[in-house]
Structures are given as structure tokens and as C-alpha cells.
Amino acid sequence: MTGDLLLGQTLSFHGDPFAEGWESVARHIRRGAVLISDGRIEAVGEADDLRAANPEARVHDYGERLITAGFVDAHMHYPQTGIVASWGKRLIDWLEGYTFPEEIRLENPAYAAEVADLTLDLALAHGTTTVASFCTIHLHSADIFFEAASARGMRVVAGKTCMDRNAPESLRDTAQSAYDDSAALIAKWHGRGRATYAITPRFSPTSTPEQLEALGALWAEHPDCLMQTHLSEQTDEVAWVSTLYPEARDYLDTYEAHGLLGERGLYGHAIHLTERERARLAETGAAVVHCPTSNTFIGSGLFDMEGLTRQGINVGLATDTGGGSSFSMLRTMAAAYEIGQLRGRPLHPAELLWLATEGSARSLHLQGTVGHLGPGAEADIVVLDLASTPAIAQRSGRAEDIWEQVFPTLMMGDDRAVAATWVGGLEVQGAPDP
Known part of the structure; x- marks a missing residue:
């Protein structure tokens, strides 16, 4: 399959953490990938598996950055x-x-x-x-x-x-x-x-x-x-x-x-x-x-x-x-x-x-359509740099799991933490001209 293959850490949810507990609904893949085609997410999984199955896809390697739903x-x-x-x-x-x-x-x-x-x-x-x-x-x-x-x-x-x-x-x-x-x-x-x-x-x-x-x-x-x-x-x-x-x-x-x-x-x-x-x-x-x-x-x-x-x-x-x-x-x-x-x-x-x-x-009654990193969802995606400032980087560098790694960005992050934004399967430039 052609399309775009985004590589990085991935974080997705498969249920309501308030109803079911976050431990059971959150899925983090350390070296993950998201396959996009025709404006929608086709697959989320291990990077090596999706690369092998989609050799013709355009690869966007975000390294240690976190890929999640927009x-x-x-x-x-x-x-x-x-x-x-x-x-x-x-x-x-x-x-x-x-x-x-x-x-x-x-x-x-x-x-x-x-x-x-x-x-x-x-x-x-x-x-x-x-x-x-x-x-x-x-x-x-x-x-x-x-x-x-x-x-x-x-x-x-x-x-x-x-x-x-x-x-x-x-x-x-x-x-x-x-x-x-x-x-x-x-x-x-x-x-x-x-x-x-x-x-x-x-x-x-x-x-x-x-x-x-x-x-x-x-x-x-x-x-x-x-x-x-x-x-x-x-x-x-x-x-x-x-x-x-x-x-x-x-x-x-x-x-x-x-x-x-x-x-x-x-x-x-x-x-x-x-x-x-x-x-x-x-x-x-x-x-x-x-x-x-x-x-x-x-x-x-x-x-x-x-x-x-x-x-x-x-x-x-x-x-x-x-x-x-x-x-x-x-x-x-x-x-x-x-x-x-x-x-x-x-x-x-x-x-x-x-x-x-x-x-x-x-x-908004848009569940499964947006806000979701999973097959069938529209490919609206944000890629977060979890070390976007020196203060955030030194704290996330000590992290023992993904939650300790992402939490400093949630507390101290701003638009500098947004490495990329995808809308409808297209990477966009969001910042206005200075």
C-alpha cells in the first residue's frame, strides 16, 4: 500500500479511563507507526511490522517524538x-x-x-x-x-x-x-x-x-x-x-x-x-x-x-x-x-x-472520527516533542515510563512542543506568519 507511514512513539486509547481505568485502555508503543491513506488512519502498530508490510509508503520518522490523536x-x-x-x-x-x-x-x-x-x-x-x-x-x-x-x-x-x-x-x-x-x-x-x-x-x-x-x-x-x-x-x-x-x-x-x-x-x-x-x-x-x-x-x-x-x-x-x-x-x-x-x-x-x-x-458526537488514533479514524494527528525546552528535556530525561516522560510536556509545554500537525492525512504548517 502507498500512503504515509509515521514513525515514533504512539499513544492511543481504546476505552474510557474514567470508567475502566487508564491502565486498561491506554496503549503505548515505544517504536510504533501510524499508516495513513486517503485521509484516514489505516493501521497503528509496531514500526518494523508496518514498514515491512508497506514498503512503498512514504516514511516520516519522528524519532523519539510522541504521535497521538490531534x-x-x-x-x-x-x-x-x-x-x-x-x-x-x-x-x-x-x-x-x-x-x-x-x-x-x-x-x-x-x-x-x-x-x-x-x-x-x-x-x-x-x-x-x-x-x-x-x-x-x-x-x-x-x-x-x-x-x-x-x-x-x-x-x-x-x-x-x-x-x-x-x-x-x-x-x-x-x-x-x-x-x-x-x-x-x-x-x-x-x-x-x-x-x-x-x-x-x-x-x-x-x-x-x-x-x-x-x-x-x-x-x-x-x-x-x-x-x-x-x-x-x-x-x-x-x-x-x-x-x-x-x-x-x-x-x-x-x-x-x-x-x-x-x-x-x-x-x-x-x-x-x-x-x-x-x-x-x-x-x-x-x-x-x-x-x-x-x-x-x-x-x-x-x-x-x-x-x-x-x-x-x-x-x-x-x-x-x-x-x-x-x-x-x-x-x-x-x-x-x-x-x-x-x-x-x-x-x-x-x-x-x-x-x-x-x-x-x-x-461532540465525533467519537471514532476524530480524537482517535485507530483504524478508520480521520487522520488528524499531533506529533509532540517531549523535550521541547531545556526545562522539559531535563525532567523527561529522567522518566522511567511514558507517563513520566509526557507529563512535563502537559504541565510546561506550549506550541514549541508541537513538532507536526496532520489534518485529513496532510501535514500542515499551523503557525501564523510573525
Whole structure:
């Protein structure tokens, strides 16, 4: 067989480490190989075996570097790239002081295209091959994002953000226009190439019950779409929701009552949950998305990874840029580890890598398609240099196993650790021009 043969250490997963234990689901091959053909992974195995069986394949020898699935960022905001790492705001102040003024700028399609290009190039430079992004209320912001991803061959999830109250007038749509615009975008993009559409109410405070009802009806008409929003990020946000929806049992009920709770729902943050909310998320098979750098950066709280996974709730991992303070899923894994420490349950390196690949892909209903280093998956791959800086190199050099070798990169790595990124079976250059 022709195709491409990537040589190096390989790391793959064949189950959920939170449910089955990482020891039983992680597979590391010290001198491994990945065979790619026609944009998909054909085989993963021992290097000598795959070389002997595929003598005509183009060989890419990465030496001691680690080959694993490309990272999957399950929740981010491409319009907020320009305001990442802005100082000192709580959530509502962040929206009013930074987010809304910046999203107004994307009314200009040329600026929106510039930001979309930069965001996706930064993602690729950091080894992220799939992102799920909120756009703005402008219909063209979603068109532009999907077009930019298509030009790069990336699999993405995205949707026009819908808001009809508690936002500047220039960022408000209506219940009807949110429905109409989202329906038009679904018809144009959902399932086209590597695009998935997500119906996207920003969160309950910026949507009237009428708008949530309209979007719930749209989701019922297109149940194969995803639905993404925010849930219980900060305590003052939860209190605000209770005043806006006094009849609701809790925050999640503001979605549930309007047809916006379901198996293909994605709920970002989900920190301050009631027992009823946890039970309903588990019962419906919905996914929550952990955004650790954002949660610490704007002081939201500590996500309960142990408790939620024990209840069988699907969890993805995300940068949440620009509320999150880094485009790197490596930095995001480090923050998830730190939050686990503060909750008394530090995550193992295998659990962190699974969350950043398989777990996030599962939350997006893309399991086995992306985030997976195995036969049949789309060939989105990251190659990590486990000695990318002197500090990392001296620590990984003392490692007694792969987990000690990779952990310093998870804690201290950045885009310098990304030796190569493959998208759809092609090696790409992810870093933007300086």
C-alpha cells in the first residue's frame, strides 16, 4: 500500500479511563507507526511490522517524538481571539467590557475573516485539529468561520450565536431571525465536508423564553445537529438566571423547558450544578465541557471532574478562548490537573490526554472520527516533542515510563512542543506568519 507511514512513539486509547481505568485502555508503543491513506488512519502498530508490510509508503520518522490523536477543543469563541488575556473581570463584566465590544467589530466581514484565519492557524500551531466555536449574531460570522475551516481541511463545529436581550442593540437578533438564520446555516453547512452545525443560544440571560422556544423547535426539526450553550459558570450568573426565569426549577430547567436539553447538547462550564441538574444531564446523555483556564482566569470555581464522571456524565475539555487564557490544549490539560489537585483528585496524564482527544470528540458526537488514533479514524494527528525546552528535556530525561516522560510536556509545554500537525492525512504548517 502507498500512503504515509509515521514513525515514533504512539499513544492511543481504546476505552474510557474514567470508567475502566487508564491502565486498561491506554496503549503505548515505544517504536510504533501510524499508516495513513486517503485521509484516514489505516493501521497503528509496531514500526518494523508496518514498514515491512508497506514498503512503498512514504516514511516520516519522528524519532523519539510522541504521535497521538490531534487535540479536540470542545468549546471556544473565535470572535474573542483579539481579547484573550484581558485583565480582571467577572463573567458579566467580561461580556460588557470586552466581549460585546469585540463581537460588534465582527460586523465587518473582512475583520471577521481575519480573526477566523488567525484563530484556526493558532489552533493548528498548538496541535488542535478540531474546534467547536461560537460565532457572533452576524450570519456572515458563521459562514466565514466554516469557509476558513474548509480551506484548511479542518473538521469543526460552529453556530451563529443567538441573543435577543441583555446585549447591545447591534448584537441582538429576534426569536424569528435567530430561527431563520440558524435554519439557513444548517441547510448550507451541516454535514458539508467536515462541518457540523451547532444551534447556539449564548446562554439563558441573553435569550428570551420566546427565543429559546424557537431554537428548541429548530433543534427538534434537526435532531442530528448539536446544540451548544453555557451553564452555571459563576454564582452571580446563576442568581441572575433565577431572577430572569423565576418559574424555572434551576438553571438547566431554563433550557429543558424550551426543548434545549438532549443527548446532543453541549453545556459549557457546568460548575455550580444542583443534584437535579446532574441527574438530568446523566439521564439525557448530554455533555458538559470543562474549561479550566477560563474558570480560574475569571474566578468561576472548581469543576467537579470526579463527581460528574462517576455519575456517567460525558465530559469534554476546552480552552474557552478568549475567556480562557491560552490557545493551547497542553496548557488546558495543565489547568485541569491543577483544578483536580485543588479538589483532591489529581488527574493522571492518560486521563488528561484522553479528555483532550477522545473525551472531547465524544462530547461532540465525533467519537471514532476524530480524537482517535485507530483504524478508520480521520487522520488528524499531533506529533509532540517531549523535550521541547531545556526545562522539559531535563525532567523527561529522567522518566522511567511514558507517563513520566509526557507529563512535563502537559504541565510546561506550549506550541514549541508541537513538532507536526496532520489534518485529513496532510501535514500542515499551523503557525501564523510573525
